[in-house]
Amino acid sequence: METTVEKKYTAKDFTSDQEVRWCPGCDDYVILRTMQKILPEMGVAREDVVFVSGIGCSSRFPYYLNTYGIHSIHGRAPGIASGIKLANPNLSVWIATGDGDAMAIGGNHFIHVLRRNIDLNILLFNNEIYGLTKGQFSPTSLIGQKTKSSPYGNTQPPFSPGELALGAQARFFARIGGGSPKEMGQIFIEAQQFKGTSLIEILQNCVIFNDGCFNHLTDKDVKEDKQIYLEHGKPMIFGKNRDKGLVLNGLKLEVVTIGENGITQEDLLVHNAKEQDPTLHYMLVRMEYPLATGVIRSFDDVTLEEREDELTAQVKANSSFTKTDDLFFSGETYEVK
């Protein structure tokens, strides 16, 4: 369990002395500034925070935060982070990863870390492209997308991170655009407070190799009409005029307009992120219009550490062994004189 502290920090306390080396205009700057700003509000001592990353642009993240950190190898951050958390459950452990790092080379670790539900927080920077290796298609690139390794268009169908995560038993899944720092900070806090593995998909614009890929969803002038920001316990309303909403029509979500066909706010679905059954969360994750953002799923479940702790306590209580010598001299031994 992580302990909370009353220390007062500022964003500066969480900023390292290393020069940030991302391309100018990259959304990664927004994510970094949001994290530096929000960390002081989390109630966690700086020495108890660890950032772990794999390889890719996103994986430079730990170098820029004045906490403990490991920049590891491609795709393997979940393994390293799991070892850190199991060794010391008091730490607040964060993974910074990208679409290639998490879902291509690290795909196996990604699904298993979600399945186990260790108390870790994963920031998934999804830019639908490989940045650091200079512009190849990734497992989230769209069919037809022209990249350096798909000059005539990508032929490999993409993963949706949320679908994959829910299929892998994720208890916490949130999605947010790179241009929404306020909501992003709020999600970071919720992820930190959530006991279990939390996955945050950040739609992160790559200015060099895939510029504008999310503009139709995240630009200021369309954002409110194209996205629905979900909040637990609140009706599913969106739109500049707050007049659009979601209802369930048979087995499909449907967009309705308040005031048309006798629809009132009472008819709209109310978001329940804490529901164990992921069916509706899955429908929200898959929905193309509007794009669901915010905390889509936040189901409280037992963590792996809690299970392990309980078992260990049980075994200890029932064991006569306190030191290894007790084991070595137990059972069938014999004397040679």
Added chain:
Amino acid sequence: MIETKIKPQPEKLEAVVIRFVGDSGDGMQLTGTQFTDTSAMFGNDIATFPNYPSEIRAPQGSLYGVSGFQVHIGSVEVSTPGDSVDLLVAMNPAALKTNLYALKPGHTLIVDTESFNKKNLEKAEYTTNPLEDGSLENYKVIEVDMTSLTKTALKDVAGLDTKTISRSKNMFSLGMIYWMYNRSTDYTIDFFNKKFKAKPSLIEANTKVLMAGYYFAETLELIPNSYTISPAKMPAGTYRIIMGNTATAWGFLAAAEKSGLELFLGSYPITPATDILHELAKHKHFGVKAFQAEDEIAGVTSAIGAAFAGDLAITTTSGPGLALKGEAIGLAIMTELPLVVVDVQRGGPSTGLPTKTEQSDLLQAMYGRNGESPVIVIAASTPANCFNFAYEAARIALEHMTPVILLTDGYIANGSAPWKIKTVAEMPPIKNNKITEVKENWHPYDRDENTLARNWAIPGTPGLEHRIGGLEKDAVTGNISYEPMNHEKMTAIRAEKIERVKFNIPDLETEFAQEGDLLIIGWGGTYGSLHSAVKQMNEQGHKNIGYAHFNYINPMPKNTEEVLSRFKKILVCELNSGQFASLLKIKFSQFEFLQFNKVQGLPFANEDLIQQFKSLV
């Protein structure tokens, strides 16, 4: 027909090798371990080797489904499971066919006649019945219809199905062997009482069959005499029989307790290393965190994470798994974290021979990574000293802030031998490089000036927040550096750090001749075979042969060159095509290294070694 007879005077023997072979479902491993444990209690020295197929339940009666267990017991020092066999117990034709080669001519073969039926003979590809065609006339064959004798012995025991009855016949053979070697049946009966506590009918059945075999041997005139093997002369103390993999696991338990650190294992199941995971998973009472990961890579990376967070971190595997872990071991080298990687070697390449032994991962352990990435490599040499070298691997990793690869192999990992139990108090101290104090101008890559080990600042320590990673580090600050001269400097520091470990390990010892005509060199799991062969040569009057066995491969002991210079000829014996010899040739090019190699998935045979040694003196 059971009547009291005057027991014939037992014949005294120094040592005997017995092999039990049958179908993989026949319970040969149990028969073998029971005989082993009983003999150990009696005070014999012991070496065992189980030999089983990769298939869990291969088709009954098939040649590739044969499972065996060999035990060597002695009133003198016994250092290998033995290569040729004094007594072979074969439960079916396939077992006979695949194992008869090992039985010494004129020695005893016990067979279950019932199993030599047409169907089983065909499966074993016999065109005629070997019990009838005269092909076994060079052996003392004892034909016993164990199947029907077992059925008869159990006819009054209620509640047994046919399967249970036929599975009990291994206890009939065990009972016979107990009588032949003058052993008490008490230990095994005690074992039944404990194991089948909840099923009294099984206690009764197994005990009946065991005693039926025992009395059968006593009354049977086909067995002319009985053998006895007196207790061996071993140093006084408390002993237990231990398997190599268990000893490895326990070495880590002891190291964790001694160093005051929690033990973390990240592992993925792989033959023949999995028993270490099984063993450590049992010890939650000591707070052991045994994490079965999703793959080999997550096994090692979780251990690296645990090492960063301050645990004694280990990962266990075999050759194919070591290949998968290579990149992550490079990360542990770059981040200079303490990590132990155990490779229980098996036959390779690729999936190779999973259940057979080999020493062919040596160069993979040395060089199997990208870039110049030196690690410590050490090797255990007996089932019992797997304990010491697991402990030693942990000690060196923690004291020098480096990954250590510990090599064992299928032969010593699955073999068992008496272990004179060590208490944690008698093990050497283990230091580590943890720091908690915040000093002016502190850097994560500040080093101990003697060992060059960097300091170990653990997350959770206020004021020592820092970042490490796989990118090259500035030699002073530990920040990312692409500076050409810095990279060359760091490459040299990483190499020098490993080299300096030679001041923290014992010198190489020479056994038998200290100087002379021929030096036999071995490393790792071949100690038993090589030691007994050199000993035999010495006893035959070849006092000019010395023997040096390496447990420390990288770095080698600092007196290595001096030892090599004392002999006229040097013969390097290993179960590969000459990997250690190639390391010696690079390092000590002034000497000529002769080689004796075997790559058959099997240990050295004594006769081959003796013949080779004789040709050189």
